[in-house]
Amino acid sequence: MTPVSPSYFDALYEQTDKMVKTLCEWIAIPSVANENATDGTPYGRACLRMLEKIEEDARALGLCACRNFDGHVLTVDLLENAPTALGIACHADVVGAGREGWRTDPWQATVQDGCIFGRGASDNKGAGVSALYALAFLKKQGLLHKNIRLYFGSDEENGSACLRYYQEHYERPEDMPPIIVPDAGNEIVHGEWGILRASLSASLSQGKGASLLSISAGEAMNIIPGRAEARLSGVSLSSVNEAIRQVGKEGLSAVEEGDTVLLTATGKSCHSSMPSQGFNAALLLLSALCRLPFSSETVAVLSTLYTLYTTPPSFIGQLLEKACLTFSLTGLFFKDGRLSTWHDSRYSYSVTARSIEEAIEGALGASALFASFQRIGAPHLIEKDHPFVMRLADIYEECQKEKATVTEMRAGTYASSLDLGVAYGQFEGGNIHGIDEYLPIDCLPKTAKLLAYTAYRMAEEQ
């Protein structure tokens, strides 16, 4: 067949309005995964509904080779009975929207100023819509003789259990095709950091005086909390205000409610892979709580936690200085006499998860805090000069007429769970995982064009 140039795929721009409509419909499904769902679905009704909706839309676009793998993963194939040249993996789940601060309804997409606002617009439903329209375009044109397979998973934001289930039951990692993951902007990401999560917890027996009734901070384990609050009793508003004054930072306030005091910390939420972009409200809350006259046991636990994050052990401090680690408190809770936290660390290849765990355990020492760890993903690396990475760089440069950037990043995508996975091919918006997440409308056809062209090149030149 005669080779086609990237401009051939400009026809995808004619479908922009349809893509916008589809994305708005996808955003309206609040597909926040719940791994403890008790309704018989793996991640809750909304996540299952989301996969069903994608399948309906795929079929309506002429892509009928769809298969739903027990609510974990949906695949959409371009051609059945043909070898698969390339996979494109997107996630259909999203992080929660948080409680407040949005200018628009996060679950009701708003089109404004050339952008679509709503949870998932950029991470990752927008790219999913682009991938679907790209595949439908390839199908309609009948260009390819090899298959391209889209994968849509339901549990990426919590650590990709969906993909592990799929690999254990249906397609082993070594049998999967090379896969691009349009979930990390338009760079080519050949390396992703590992993710270590932890929960620190302690039972607190409180005396008769000042005591904690509740603490609540944290939306998800991978979000720096933008808001935190604690309800206190046995303490006067004036002594709480004095503690706030001693901290000397903006964002703390207290009000009396009945015979309790509500202490609130307001910061700025952001993705935990880039903690410096936000301001941690849970830590701010802790800084004030440490100064209140709770029982000595309670103060000791709160202070140990505060110190861990503000003056971390020297091993951790050195890694932070070398910028090969993030070390974030992403949740702080107190309920029924039990204090618990969420911790999120991202780490480079030069670091092992065990060394971070040991440093945390060392810092807790003999305190009442107990740490439990969860390794979400080991660092992922496909060498820069791997043929797949170099091929993608060539294809990107042909399509975009600009130099491709090959880089590594702190966040993990599906690529980390794949033998040959590279995050690539997404033009993204902003405020990912934060409030007012958005996607510029022109990213939809731009991403679709890049994905379609990449699929075409990968299929025809193997």
Ligand SMILES: [Zn+2]
């Ligand atoms: Zn994502």
